[in-house]
Amino acid sequence: MAAAAGGKEMMRAPHILIKHKGSRCKASWKDP
Template identity: 80%
Template sequence: MSSSNRHSGEVRASHILIKHEGSRRKASWKDPEGYVIKNTTRESAVAQLKAMKEDIVSGKAIFEDIASRYSDCSSAKRGGDLG
């Protein structure tokens, strides 16, 4: 967070969303028919996210690149940036 954001009280957030068979809406921008989502278990989604986190924390990957490639949220087009 830049110093100007700290003083203005603004916060930014980013995320990576991996949908699964238990997701409320089983479609996404990258899987419009939900074929992959309907066949992804919650456990598999969690395992994928843990592996991504490990790669990001270790420096093997960049958050924005992972979000852009794997997130089911439309924010993927902005590297996971929610604003």
């Protein structure tokens, strides 16, 4: 999806990207 943006953001704040991705992914398939 956003490899370029994700890579840059991950280097800046990996915990933020992981939190956002995890939260969204979990809520996505948990609450459709």
